Amino acid sequence: MRQKTKTIQDIARIAGVSTATVSRALSAPAQVSESTRERVMLAVRQTGYQVNHTARNLRRQRSGSILALVPNLANPFFSQILSGLAEVVAAEGYGLLIADTQTDPDPAARLFSYLDNRMADGLVLFDGRLADQRLAARPRVPVILACEWGDPALPSVRVNNAEGAALAVRHLVANGHRAIGLITGPAGNVLTESRLDGTRKAMTDAGLALRPDWTFPGDFTLAAGVDAAQRWMALDDRPTAVLCASDEMACGFIGALQHAGHSVPDAVSVIGFDDIEVCGHLTPALTTIRQPRKEIGERAAELLVGMIAAQSLACTSQMIDVELIPRDSVRRLA
Known part of the structure; x- marks a missing residue:
């Protein structure tokens, strides 16, 4: 004989509380006492009751999803x-949607369509290109900026990029390097500017200057590292050390030099x-400079889930x- 599906009324009867208390214990446990919460959860375990997330989200006018734009x-x-982000949102009962903005001809338009249609909570x-004043000015769901940042009106989780670049320069100087080059990120990118600022400040503190002919343009890709290696090899007066604004560019730089017969770190x-x-x-x-990447995702998720629960945009x-x-x-x- 098929077992009858347990309802929230069954849980309330077994726990000796109201259905409203059961609902609060399951959706906002901090709002009920510990003893009440324990009685409700014991009844849930005894009956095998499962929350109908779809129905609950419909009642709350929520999608049950978090969207990450990468x-x-x-x-x-x-x-x-993304791994850290996924672990936290899954534990809170949300699904994670991921969209790549790189090939989208108008990523801002796509973003606003998500917002207007409430496709995510x-x-x-x-x-960072999407974090402009239009986003902060119009009605929207909670938004967290992670890694990059733009409009200061939007909350963010980010690392100290300027200090990271300064750490790298100080390490090179401590190892006797005075001729230091740099492969930058893409022009106008906030990470590029922050890491460039940190590099310049640390070099100034060490009595050094960043030479234009030792500053190679990049875009955080392997190909940019290869191009910088070609430029380095074409120089008559070469820097003895090169700071790369991303590991991918460093990999491309090292690989191209090694293919050309130059040893790292003997040559540079x-x-x-x-x-x-x-x-x-x-x-x-x-x-390299380590960014605690999983922690970035975890913290971004925790802040966002907290904003959703509080029905706050800040x-x-x-x-x-x-x-x-x-x-x-x-x-x-x-």
Whole structure:
């Protein structure tokens, strides 16, 4: 004989509370006493009751989903961030939707269509191009900026990029390097500017200047690192160390030099930024600045879920520290 499906009324009867109390215990446990919450959860376990998330979301006019907009899903930098994000939102009963904004001809238009149609209960933006004043000015669901930032009216979780670049410069200087080059990120990008500011400040503090002919344009990709290697090899007067604004560019730079017969770090020391998974497996292993990527995703999710629960569009932004990871790609000069 088929067992009858248990209802919230059954849970209330067994626990000796009202259906409203059962609802609060399941959806907002902090609003009920511990003893009441324990009675409700015991009744849930005894009956095997399962919350109908679809019906609950319809009543609340929610989708039950969180949307992450990522500028390049092929970039391994985002893997651990999305993992941390997914773990937290899943534990809170939300599904995670991910969209790549890189090939979208008008990513802002797509973003506003998500907002207008309430296709998600909250957004996590990894693409700083979308964080403009239009987003802060119009009615919307809660939004968190992660990694990049734009309009200061939007809450964000980000790392101290300027300090990360400064850490890299200080490490090179401590190892005897005075001729330091830089592969930048894309022009106008907020991460590019922040890391460039940190580089310049640390070099000024060390009595050095960033030479224009030792500053190579990049866009955070492997190809940009290869192009910078070609430019480095074409110089008569070369820097003894190169700071790369991303690990992908550092990988491209090292690979192109090695194919051309130049040894790293004997010919040039190299330091990256991000600490993606491959860094420790390269030859030589890459010295880099570690961003705690899983923590970035976890914190962004926690802030966003809290905003949704509070029905608020605001929260306090967070800054996360970075860490220098010394490996074999930087040598000490005599």
